[in-house]
Structures are given as structure tokens and as C-alpha cells.
Amino acid sequence: xxxxxxxxxxxxxxxxxxxxxxxxxxxxxxxxxxxxxxxxxxxxxxxxxxxxxxxxxxxxxxxxxxxxxxxxxxxxxxxxxxxxxxxxxxxxxxxxxxxxxxxxxxxxxxxxx
Amino acid sequence: xxxxxxxxxxxxxxxxxxxxxxxxxxxxxxxxxxxxxxxxxxxxxxxxxxxxxxxxxxxxxxxxxxxxxxxxxxxxxxxxxxxxxxxxxxxxxxxxxxxxxxxxxxxxxxxxx
Numbered sequence: 001x002x003x004x005x006x007x008x009x010x011x012x013x014x015x016x017x018x019x020x021x022x023x024x025x026x027x028x029x030x031x032x033x034x035x036x037x038x039x040x041x042x043x044x045x046x047x048x049x050x051x052x053x054x055x056x057x058x059x060x061x062x063x064x065x066x067x068x069x070x071x072x073x074x075x076x077x078x079x080x081x082x083x084x085x086x087x088x089x090x091x092x093x094x095x096x097x098x099x100x101x102x103x104x105x106x107x108x109x110x111x112x113x
Numbered sequence: 114x115x116x117x118x119x120x121x122x123x124x125x126x127x128x129x130x131x132x133x134x135x136x137x138x139x140x141x142x143x144x145x146x147x148x149x150x151x152x153x154x155x156x157x158x159x160x161x162x163x164x165x166x167x168x169x170x171x172x173x174x175x176x177x178x179x180x181x182x183x184x185x186x187x188x189x190x191x192x193x194x195x196x197x198x199x200x201x202x203x204x205x206x207x208x209x210x211x212x213x214x215x216x217x218x219x220x221x222x223x224x225x226x
Contacts, residue, residue: 004155034213043201044156046213059213093155095213100144100163100205102214104155 002026004096006105013084014113020080021108023050023094029074030096035067038091038107050077050094084112116140119202119217126192127225134187134200134220142204145178145185146214150199159187159200192224 007022023033031052036044048069049057056069068080081088089112095104118137126132136145144163148156160169162178162185169176173196175188189196199221203214 006155032211036213043216043219044203044214045216049211049213091153095155097211101158101161102146102203102205103158104148107153107155109153 002106003028003098003103004094004105006094006108008108009106010109010111012111012113015085016083018080018082019084019110020078021092021094021110023077023079023105025075025096028096028098030077031074032097033071033077034095034102035069035077035079036093036095036104038093040091044093047079050079052077081110084110086112088112117202117204117215117217119220121220122218123221123223125223125225128193129191132189132192132222134189134202134222135184136186136202136204136217137184138204139183140204141182142215143182143207144205145182146203146205147176147185147187148201148203150201150219156201192222194224194226197222197224 005024013019033050035047038044046059047062050069050071052071058064071077091107093107095102120135146161147159150156160176165180165182167178173190177186199219201219202217206212
């Protein structure tokens with residue numbers, strides 16, 4: 001069965017608004033979760049590592065003030081895209097590790113008009 | 114920065130043929146994972162390989178991890194139209210599960226009936 005869920009699955013927003021995406025671990029307490037971004041026809045790129053109870057770790061080139069991550073509990077991490085612009089339109093996917101395997105959520109398609 | 118070179122990026126073959134996808138790096142990974150991704154969905158795990166030289170089979174799919182843990186291959190025997198999809202290899206930087214994955218660019222596979 002599914003290990004990770006995401007909400008919403010799709011969202012359309014106007015340029016300049018903020019969008020929050022939720023990532024939930026369904027049957028596992030995850031101290032660490034990961035956020036990826038995938039542009040059309042491209043592979044996944046790691047954006048940041050979400051750490052429960054502490055600050056997220058961002059990959060080089062990812063603006064921490066634009067992509068706010070909150071990991072307030074062991075089963076929930078949220079990614080907020082602030083002041084979204086059309087170039088932020090992408091497929092956002094979260095994941096978590098169980099042992100040596102990383103499981104991915106179903107993704108959230110964001111379209112910024 | 115650890116990079117994974119995945120090839121080929123696109124492959125279109127006839128049903129019944131065999132194919133191999135390669136994933137190469139100059140860096141050592143603690144483990145390597147292969148995923149399959151359908152449009153609009155998150156990646157679904159096919160296999161995790163951990164030990165150098167390891168070979169794993171999943172029906173008509175054979176996965177191999179290089180002896181030095183720097184490369185991996187996916188071989189599909191007697192490909193079927195249902196095998197069509199995006200195949201992704203991804204390497205883990207550490208074995209502790211605290212790091213995100215480095216993805217290859219993916220292989221878009223089309224199996225024609």
C-alpha cells in the first residue's frame with residue numbers, strides 16, 4: 001500500500017500568491033523527508049531535506065525564503081511556495097526513507113498563471 | 114556534486130526485443146535504486162541494490178550493481194508494450210537514510226507492439 005501521500009494532487013494559482021503542499025507519512029514516523037521538483041520531460045531534482053523539529057537543509061540554488069518547509073510532526077512536512085511565479089510551475093514530489101529505500105508520494109502538479 | 118549519467122535517454126524498440134539501460138558515475142554510492150514513473154505520478158520503486166556485484170531479478174527485469182558501486186544496469190528481456198514508461202536510476206549518498214537521492218536523467222522507453 002501507499003507509504004506517502006500528498007495534498008493537493010493539483011493546484012492552479014495566480015502569480016504572486018502562495019501555495020502550500022502537504023506530505024504525509026502514512027504508517028511510519030519520519031524524522032526526515034525530502035522535497036523534489038520535476039519539470040516536464042526532465043528527471044527529479046532534490047530541493048531540500050525536511051528535518052522534524054529543526055530547519056530544513058536546502059540544495060544549492062534553491063531559495064529557502066521562497067520555498068518554505070515546515071516539518072512540525074513525525075508524519076507531516078509542508079512545502080509552501082511563496083509569491084509563486086509561472087516559472088515555479090512544476091511537479092513537486094516528496095519522499096521519505098525506510099531503511100535503504102526511498103518511497104515517493106504521488107506528486108503535486110502546480111500551475112501558476 | 115555526485116552525478117549519475119543515465120543512457121540512453123530515449124529508446125523505442127519492438128515488442129519481444131531485449132534492452133539494457135545504463136547508469137554510470139565517477140562516485141561511489143551506498144545504494145542505488147531503480148524507479149519507474151508514469152506521467153503525472155510519483156516514481157514507484159522497482160529495486161534497491163546495495164552490495165557491489167549484486168544482481169537482482171524481477172520477472173523479466175534484471176538489475177546489476179557494479180563491483181565498485183559506481184554503476185548499475187537494468188536489462189529487460191522480451192520487452193512488452195506494458196514496459197513502456199520512464200525509468201529512473203537514483204543513488205544514495207550515504208547509507209544512513211539522511212540524504213536525498215541523486216537521480217539520473219531518466220530513460221524514456223517505448224515498446225511498440
